[in-house]
Amino acid sequence: MCLINFFFLIFLSISLLLSSLYFMLNEFIIFLEWEVLSLNSSSIVMTFLFDWMSLLFMSFVLLISSLVIYYSKEYMSEDIYINRFIMLVLLFVMSMMLLIISPNLISVLLGWDGLGLVSYCLVIYFNNIKSYNAGMLTALMNRVGDVALLMAIAWMLNYGSWNYIYYLEFMYNDMEMGLIGVLVVLAAMTKSAQIPFSSWLPAAMAAPTPVSALVHSSTLVTAGIYLLIRFNILISDSFISQLLLLLAGLTMFMSGLGANFEFDLKKIIALSTLSQLGLMMMILSLGYYKLAFFHLLAHALFKALLFMCAGAIIHNMNNSQDLRLMGGLSMYMPLTSSCFNVANLALCGMPFLAGFYSKDLILEVVSMSMVNLFIYFLFFFSTGLTVCYSLRLVYYSMTGDLNCSSLNVLNDEGWVMLKGMLGLMIMSIIGGSMLSWLMFPTPFMICLPFYLKNMTLFVCIMGGLFGYLISKVSLFFVNKSLNNYLFSMFVGSMWFMPYISTYGIISYSLKIGMNVLKNFDQGWSEFMGSQNLYGQLVNYSQYNYMMQNNNLKVYMLIFVLWILVLFMFFLFV
Structure with a gap:
């Protein structure tokens, strides 16, 4: 499977490189609109932009991903789920492709979210606690950018279409377009891990090395840069x-x-x-x-x-x-x-x-x-x-x-x-x-x-x-005294950024969660609710079991008691 993917991607990469040269020499751009669905007066249209920049970038992404997949054939040879790994890598590359050729904010978001989701799956590929923490940090930090992009989509409603490529030039001084620019910059900063969103990038090293080679070269972290290159007029x-x-x-x-x-x-x-x-x-x-x-x-x-x-x-x-x-x-x-x-x-x-x-x-x-x-x-x-x-x-x-x-x-x-x-x-x-x-x-x-x-x-x-x-x-001079040790700790921990942007933010919510768990979920609500109900049901079922286990004896006993009750009743009457 690795070899088939390798040769196919190499062929695609060379084809796109040659197409990019042709487009570059002739200053040629193809804007493609594909109507996916038309229902009454509503239509869903998918738009693609092919110019020298998108074709050249796609060519490089495919070249690197083909060599990384070929490399994975041996690097991941011990892994029994290697086919699943290759599938995830291909999904990752496809998401990047969608992002590269999209002149439309909706399809950009599809590729953008595809990258975020598949990167989470790849970071947690080795199932251990460090990978889970790194994956969650990566996913949640990128969520901020996803939300910014969603807000930019909402603001684009002012223009009647989400094809941002139409509006950048002549809406340059427009307030709404300026706000969209700010939101796109925020999204790009989270994806490309700029301060204060830098702490996820070293944490994402928990992924297998071939994934790191792909993520850090031409896919995930470059998505933000590429988006800003497309929006460069605004900023x-x-x-x-x-x-x-x-x-x-x-x-x-x-x-x-x-x-x-x-x-x-x-x-x-x-x-x-x-x-x-x-x-x-x-x-x-x-x-x-x-x-x-x-x-x-x-x-x-x-x-x-x-x-x-x-x-x-x-x-x-x-x-x-x-x-x-x-x-x-x-x-x-x-x-x-x-x-x-x-x-x-x-x-x-x-x-x-x-x-x-x-x-x-x-x-x-x-x-x-x-x-x-x-x-x-x-x-x-x-x-x-x-x-x-x-x-x-x-x-x-x-x-x-x-x-x-x-x-x-x-x-x-x-x-x-x-x-x-x-x-x-x-x-x-x-x-x-x-x-x-x-x-x-x-x-x-x-x-x-x-x-x-x-x-x-x-x-x-x-x-x-x-x-x-x-x-x-x-x-040696760094470890010599406590002050220098603190300095090396400050510099080595990315200026305490993980403590500020990760641990500092989540510590309060974790404390509140612990109190809720202690006082509600494992406290009075547990005692009065599910545990109490469970105890009552256990008692009833034990009583029922005892009744059914000695049924003849109990039946005779109840019969005698019933006779006694009747006798007492007639006696007093």
């Missing part, structure tokens, strides 16, 4: 775009800082995704939606590869995700390590890999834009932090000696997983330049002073150097 040059710029910058900074204090391999890569989502949101809120889309696609390639390599490493490390137990993996797993390092270098923005073309362009455009010093600092310092945690990750996993049990047999013999990873590695190398030539066919020059032009390179080198140093001293 440009407004107060909401300035607020989004600040929150996205803080998200990028927070996750980059937190990843340097983390020792869980998958969590570091999850925080790295959060950092890149912040970067996309920031450049989007400055009005450069094409750059955000460019980075979205380039990031999808190397992030999926990074997760697949992490999955192969965890598989070989006997399901251990702790960085401190790894070491010397480049000697035991050379091919996996090569893919891992290529993905890491692409993430850092190494020249001529996928990440370089988008990140370098974004940072140079920011240097040229009218942004204040604080936003500029967030952009460049967070880029330095990316290189810092990437180098720390490589230092802990690839160098030195293996720190876990010597009984572990580490090898590179999972050929099915390796083929999936090598396919994405090739795309991580050539994908950035390919997209750059396609999306920006006319070369343009960014003229900057010498020190600003080299600022990106300087920040990356300093970040890498700092990452090497903190790895070398093994964060």
Whole structure:
């Protein structure tokens, strides 16, 4: 089943890529309306929008999901329910497809909710308490965005149709359309895990690694970015775009800082995704939606590869995700390590890999834009932090000696997983330049002073150097005193966000629920209601049983008593 899906999705991906090229070269758009049902004067119409952007994005989603499904063939081979797993992944991809080609808020909501529901099923796939908690947190946090989208649908009633694509241009200054823009931004912030909705993203790591590779590259978390790219006209040059710029910058900074204090391999890569989502949101809120889309696609390639390599490493490390137990993996797993390092270098923005073309362009455009010093600092310092945690990750996993049990047999013999990873590695190398030539066919020059032009390179080198140093001293200075311990706890727990947005909110409702349970459900209502009724019924049934068990004796006794009662009655009369 995995192989059939793989070849089918690859074929679809190539077809969509070629269609996207044709649409791009001819500036061609297809708007399709399909009347599903017509009853009297009412009709249900499904609308689809096919342009170069939706086709290119679908092509990338299908490419990554096909390689992830192929990779799952070996990764999930021990699982007896692998077909169910593949079905869920395909449902996930179909929901994303529906979201991508929808110019209509109703069908956007269908895809949006499909992603939320299937992601819950995938996060709780391994049936344990940690997965259930993570799944519930993911589902409930995304509910906020779903409600915002429903409210946006309600406000769209002012316009007579839910095809938002018709109204964005000429209703730009309209109050209702401004409110719809605010609601869409709120929805996108929950899906793309921006502050204050960030705590669900690292928790969603409870899902199987192939799911993480899909979720964090091209599906769930990018849905919010894609929706804002479609709504970019509404949010440009407004107060909401300035607020989004600040929150996205803080998200990028927070996750980059937190990843340097983390020792869980998958969590570091999850925080790295959060950092890149912040970067996309920031450049989007400055009005450069094409750059955000460019980075979205380039990031999808190397992030999926990074997760697949992490999955192969965890598989070989006997399901251990702790960085401190790894070491010397480049000697035991050379091919996996090569893919891992290529993905890491692409993430850092190494020249001529996928990440370089988008990140370098974004940072140079920011240097040229009218942004204040604080936003500029967030952009460049967070880029330095990316290189810092990437180098720390490589230092802990690839160098030195293996720190876990010597009984572990580490090898590179999972050929099915390796083929999936090598396919994405090739795309991580050539994908950035390919997209750059396609999306920006006319070369343009960014003229900057010498020190600003080299600022990106300087920040990356300093970040890498700092990452090497903190790895070398093994964060000894952090654990030295209580104050530093509190600092590392503050940074490592995403600025206490899970405590504020999750535990802080639910603690009161849980306490109220406990009191209700204690005083009502297990208190007077239980004693006076169901338990009392149950006790009475038990007594009656025991009495009935006793009566029926000694029926002849009881019958004779009742007969004698009846004679006595009659005799007494006649005697007194």
